[in-house]
Amino acid sequence: MDIHDALRSYIINEAFKGTVPEGFDDDYDLIESGAMDSLFMMNLITYLGQQHQVEFGMNDMVPKNFKSINALSEFSRNKLASAQ
Amino acid sequence: MNGIRPVRPSSDPSNPVVVVGAGAAGISCALSAAEAGARVVLLEKSAELGGTVSQALIHTLGGLFDDQGSLLNTGLPAELAERLGQACSYTKQRRIGKTWVLDVDPAKYANVITDWVATTPNIDIVFHASVTKLSIHAGQIGQITISSNGNFDSVQPAAVVDATGDANVVRLVDAERVANGVALGGVILQFRGVATDALRFPNGVALLMDIRKAAETHQLPPECLTLWLDTGVYPDEAYAKFNVTPEQYDAASMQTAAARLLAFLQTKPAFGQAFINAQGRLGIRDGGRIKGEYCLTEADIKSGKQFTDRACRACWPIEHWHPGKGLSLEYLPAGSTYDIPLRSLKVAGFTNLWAAGKCLSAEPRAQASARVVGTCWAMGEAVGKYLGGNLQ
Numbered sequence: 001m002d003i004h005d006a007l008r009s010y011i012i013n014e015a016f017k018g019t020v021p022e023g024f025d026d027d028y029d030l031i032e033s034g035a036m037d038s039l040f041m042m043n044l045i046t047y048l049g050q051q052h053q054v055e056f057g058m059n060d061m062v063p064k065n066f067k068s069i070n071a072l073s074e075f076s077r078n079k080l081a082s083a084q
Numbered sequence: 085m086n087g088i089r090p091v092r093p094s095s096d097p098s099n100p101v102v103v104v105g106a107g108a109a110g111i112s113c114a115l116s117a118a119e120a121g122a123r124v125v126l127l128e129k130s131a132e133l134g135g136t137v138s139q140a141l142i143h144t145l146g147g148l149f150d151d152q153g154s155l156l157n158t159g160l161p162a163e164l165a166e167r168l169g170q171a172c173s174y175t176k177q178r179r180i181g182k183t184w185v186l187d188v189d190p191a192k193y194a195n196v197i198t199d200w201v202a203t204t205p206n207i208d209i210v211f212h213a214s215v216t217k218l219s220i221h222a223g224q225i226g227q228i229t230i231s232s233n234g235n236f237d238s239v240q241p242a243a244v245v246d247a248t249g250d251a252n253v254v255r256l257v258d259a260e261r262v263a264n265g266v267a268l269g270g271v272i273l274q275f276r277g278v279a280t281d282a283l284r285f286p287n288g289v290a291l292l293m294d295i296r297k298a299a300e301t302h303q304l305p306p307e308c309l310t311l312w313l314d315t316g317v318y319p320d321e322a323y324a325k326f327n328v329t330p331e332q333y334d335a336a337s338m339q340t341a342a343a344r345l346l347a348f349l350q351t352k353p354a355f356g357q358a359f360i361n362a363q364g365r366l367g368i369r370d371g372g373r374i375k376g377e378y379c380l381t382e383a384d385i386k387s388g389k390q391f392t393d394r395a396c397r398a399c400w401p402i403e404h405w406h407p408g409k410g411l412s413l414e415y416l417p418a419g420s421t422y423d424i425p426l427r428s429l430k431v432a433g434f435t436n437l438w439a440a441g442k443c444l445s446a447e448p449r450a451q452a453s454a455r456v457v458g459t460c461w462a463m464g465e466a467v468g469k470y471l472g473g474n475l476q
Binding site: 017021031033034035036037039041045056058061063066 | 182287294418
C-alpha cells in the first residue's frame with residue numbers, strides 16, 4: 001500500500017475510529033480539529049517509524065508536517081527519498 | 085486557617101451530613117449541602133483542603149467544559165472556574181486535542197477553596213481525621229467514630245458521603261461493596277525556570293520522544309518510559325508526570341528518577357535554568373469504585389445516555405491509564421455528553437451512605453472518563469444538594 005493510502009487509513013481508523021467528520025479530505029486540518037493531539041502524534045510517529053521506516057528528527061517536529069494527510073504524505077515521501 | 089471553626093459534633097442537636105475527604109468532590113459536596121441548609125462535618129486526613137489537585141499538583145482541570153469549550157454544568161463547577169480566574173490572572177481555558185481544560189496553579193486552587201469553605205456557614209472541618217468505626221442498623225449508618233490527632237469523637241450522621249477517592253469509608257462498612265482500582269497513578273513534578281514556549285505543541289512531543297529514547301537506551305531510568313510532559317500555567321513553568329503502579333510506588337526511587345530527569349532536561353537549551361519547584365504526592369486515578377444502586381457503564385458514556393435522576397453531565401474522553409497497556413485515549417462522539425445518575429453515587433443497600441467523585445459506581449473505563457476534577461465537583465454538588473434539600 002502506498003504511504004499516502006496507509007496514512008489515510010491509519011488516521012481514519014485511529015483518530016476518527018472509522019467515522020470521519022463532515023468535510024473530511026486529505027487536506028483536512030488535523031491540528032485545528034484537535035485530532036492531532038500529543039498522544040496521537042506520538043503514536044503516529046511510532047507507526048511511521050516501525051511500519052514504514054520514516055524516522056523523525058527533532059527538527060521535523062513542526063506543525064506543517066502534521067497538518068493534514070497530504071502534508072504527512074509529502075513529508076514521509078521526502079524522508080524516504082532522502083534516506084535512499 | 086482563619087474562619088474555620090473547631091468541630092463540635094456533639095454540641096449541635098441536628099444530625100450533620102458527614103463528608104469524608106476534602107478533595108474536589110468532598111469540598112463541593114460540603115459547600116452545596118451547607119448552602120442547602122444542612123450542618124456539615126468535613127473530615128480530611130491531611131492538614132489541608134484540596135485533595136489531589138493541590139497535593140498531587142494537578143494543573144489542568146478537566147471535565148468543566150464540553151468539546152466546544154462551553155461549561156458542562158452550572159452551579160459550583162462554574163463558580164469554581166470563575167473564582168480561580170479572579171484569584172490568578174494566569175488561569176486560562178485551554179484546548180488540548182478535542183478537549184478543553186482549565187489551567188490553574190494548584191497552590192492558588194488550594195487558597196481559593198480554603199477561603200470559600202471558610203466563608204460558608206455550617207461547615208465544621210476536622211483535619212488529620214479518619215473514620216474508625218461505623219455502626220449499622222437496617223441499612224443505615226447510625227453512628228460513626230472519628231479519630232483525629234489521637235482523640236476520638238462520635239457523631240450520629242444524617243448521611244455519610246465517601247469522597248475519599250479510595251472508597252475507604254465504604255470499605256470499612258463492607259469491603260465487598262468496593263471494586264478495586266485498575267489504573268496507574270501519577271507523580272507530578274513542577275518545573276520553573278523553563279524557557280517560554282519550550283513545550284508548546286508540538287515542541288513537547290519532540291522532547292518527549294527524546295526522553296523515551298533515552299530511557300530505552302538506559303540514559304534515563306525506566307520510570308521515564310511512560311513520562312508525560314505539559315506546559316505550565318506561568319510562562320516559565322512546565323510539568324512532568326510519571327505514571328506508576330500504586331502498589332509498587334517507591335518514594336526514594338522516584339526522587340532519584342526526578343533528579344536524573346532534571347539533569348537530562350538541563351542539557352537542553354530551553355531547560356538550562358530549570359529547577360524542580362515542587363513534587364506532588366502520588367495521585368491515585370482509580371482507588372476503588374463503590375457498588376452503587378446503578379453502575380455507570382462504558383456503553384452508557386459512549387452512547388450519551390441520559391438518566392431521569394441526573395446528577396450532572398460529563399464528556400471527558402476515556403482516559404485510561406491501564407497498568408499493563410499504558411495510556412489509551414478514546415474520545416466520545418463529537419458533541420456528545422452523558423449523564424451520571426444519582427443512583428451511581430448511592431451505595432447499594434444503604435439509606436444514608438453515599439459516594440462522590442472518583443469512587444463512584446462505574447466500570448473501570450467509565451470511571452476513566454468520569455473521574456476528572458470538574459466532574460467530581462459536579463458529582464459532589466449533586467449529592468450535597470440532594471442531601472441538604474432532603475434533610476430540611
